[in-house]
Every structure is written in structure tokens, then in C-alpha cells.
Amino acid sequence: MIGLKHLPQGKNNEEVIFLLRRDISVLLFHVALYVVISILPFGAYWFISTFFQNLLSDPAVIPVLNLTLVGFYMFVWLFFYRGFLDYFLDVWIVTNHRILNIELEGLFKRTVTEVKLFRIQDVTTEQTGLLAHFLNYGDVYIQSAGTRQRVVFEQVPNPNKVARQIVQLVAWYKKAYPNTKN
Amino acid sequence: MEIPIAIFLGFFLVFTVFWVIFSGFNIFHAIKFGIKGIANELSLGIYVIVSAILVGIALTIILSTDWGQTIEIVISL
Structure with missing residues (x-):
């Protein structure tokens, strides 16, 4: 497991400012979907007992x-x-030195993207749709000067607050470490 | 036409093999890539416990069934 106090390639004075995941409503939608799927066998039982009554009278069918x-x-x-x-x-970890984007895609693909704070040039938020506005979640786009141009925090809660915190953190970092180039 | 219900047991065992493999992937990902903390460990524990219960129920059904029985299939045209 990844320990927050021992992040990969971490520096000695690195502290985790906050850790983000997608908004809880994304998970709740997933839970609701599977609750509905779980109810399907009851409908199937009603269907079988209504239209295939003789099937249920066979004792060999029941264990099957x-x-x-x-x-x-x-x-x-x-x-x-x-x-x-x-x-x-899928987590986004913001520390006092960098932003880590850890994403698991499918069974065999895991992407870890790191953006150092001094490389961040622009932070933009986007909330699309009625549900996103009502539940206050959205995407935060972080534009960097690195090879990988943009990191996206997807469907995170309070995206405007997150963007504000990152902008403040970047400003603090550039003031605290004005000569940082690498 | 009579078919032995053991065929269904065979299908179930094949599905169970795939289920075990994919469960293994899930558990591996949770242990290797999860953030250390009570939430990860608790969710993993719940997954393993519920999985064990489901496997236990399946095993009970399998052991209490005479798989030599047959089902009669009547095809009426």
C-alpha cells in the first residue's frame, strides 16, 4: 500500500496538503446501480414461477x-x-512540493503523473451538467510547463476551492523557493 | 431428452475459476496500490468476508446436491 508519509520519490520536508478522490456521488451512483442489479433475480423468480411453473416442480432444478x-x-x-x-x-495527492496523479485503468494499467509546483502555469475548473452544479463537483485542469502538459482532477468535490488552494500553494512555493528550476 | 445436472456444476466451476482469478486481481490492486489506512483495509476485509460467505453458500449447495440427477427437457414444436 502507498503510505502518505512515504510517497514515491518523496523529499525529506514533503508534507501532504490534501488528498482528493472523485466526489462521493460518483460512488453512490455505482452503489445504486448494483442495488438495482441485485434485485433482478427476484424478477426472474417471478417470471419463472408465472410462466414456467412445471419447471419449479422438478426437484432436480432447484439446486441448479x-x-x-x-x-x-x-x-x-x-x-x-x-x-x-x-x-x-484513483487519487490526486497535493503536497507542498508537487501534485501526484495516480490512476488505475483497467486490470493492467496504472499511471502515476507528477507535476512539480513550480512548473504549474494555469489552473482551470469546469462543472458541466445539472448534477455537477447541484452537487458541486467538477474537473480541475492543471496546466504545467512539463512534457505532460495537463493533469486533470476528475469529478472532485468543491473544484473552485481546490483550484484556489492550488493557486495559493503555487504562489507560496515560488516565494519560498524562488530559485527552483528542477 | 434428459440432461444430467452435473453439466451445470461444470459450468459453475469454470465460472468460479474466472471469479477467483479476477478476485485475485482486485485484492492485489487493493493491497499494492491502495492508500494505507483503515478505509482500504476495511473495504478489503469486507470484500474477502462476503466473498467467503458466498463461496461457503455455493459449497453447501454443491455438497448437499445429488449431481447424478437429470432434468427432462421437453421440446414441443
Whole structure:
């Protein structure tokens, strides 16, 4: 696991200012979706008991249906946790020296992007849609002078506040370390 | 036409192999890439416990069933 006190390639005086994930509503939508999916077997049972009554009277069918039901919930649980990990393992860590963007994409792809504070040139926010405005979440775009031009904080809560904090942090860093070039 | 219900057990076991592999990926990602803390450990613990319960239920069904039984399939045209 990644310890916040021992970030990869961390400096001695590095402190985590804040850690961000997507807004909780993104996770709640995911939970609601899987709750609905979990209810589907009840509809299937009603369908079978209404249109295939003689099927349920065969004693050999019952364990097959039960095992199918358990298998269904095993896969629902698997994909639910996968979706949770998609939310939980994508983090943005802002320290007093840099910004780390850690994203897990699919099963075999993990991207870690680092932007040093002195390289940040511009911070922009975007809130698109009724839900984003109502729940106050959105994207924060951080433009840097590095090879990787832009880091995006996706669907984070209070994007305007986050942008403000980053701008203040960058201003502080440039004042505290005016000769930093690398 | 009669088909043995053991066929369904075979399908279930194949699905379970895939399930175990992908569960392993999930657990690996949570341990290796998760942020150290109670939330990660708690979510991982809940996942493992619920998974164990589901596997236990499946095992109970499998062990209490006579897989030599057959189902009669009637195809009426």
C-alpha cells in the first residue's frame, strides 16, 4: 500500500496538503446501480414461477437455480468491488512540493503523473451538467510547463476551492523557493 | 431428452475459476496500490468476508446436491 508519509520519490520536508478522490456521488451512483442489479433475480423468480411453473416442480432444478443465483451474486459482488476500486484507487495527492496523479485503468494499467509546483502555469475548473452544479463537483485542469502538459482532477468535490488552494500553494512555493528550476 | 445436472456444476466451476482469478486481481490492486489506512483495509476485509460467505453458500449447495440427477427437457414444436 502507498503510505502518505512515504510517497514515491518523496523529499525529506514533503508534507501532504490534501488528498482528493472523485466526489462521493460518483460512488453512490455505482452503489445504486448494483442495488438495482441485485434485485433482478427476484424478477426472474417471478417470471419463472408465472410462466414456467412445471419447471419449479422438478426437484432436480432447484439446486441448479440456487447455484445459478449464488453465481450471479458472486459476479455482482466482484464487479461491484472492481467499480469501488476504480473510485478508491484513483487519487490526486497535493503536497507542498508537487501534485501526484495516480490512476488505475483497467486490470493492467496504472499511471502515476507528477507535476512539480513550480512548473504549474494555469489552473482551470469546469462543472458541466445539472448534477455537477447541484452537487458541486467538477474537473480541475492543471496546466504545467512539463512534457505532460495537463493533469486533470476528475469529478472532485468543491473544484473552485481546490483550484484556489492550488493557486495559493503555487504562489507560496515560488516565494519560498524562488530559485527552483528542477 | 434428459440432461444430467452435473453439466451445470461444470459450468459453475469454470465460472468460479474466472471469479477467483479476477478476485485475485482486485485484492492485489487493493493491497499494492491502495492508500494505507483503515478505509482500504476495511473495504478489503469486507470484500474477502462476503466473498467467503458466498463461496461457503455455493459449497453447501454443491455438497448437499445429488449431481447424478437429470432434468427432462421437453421440446414441443
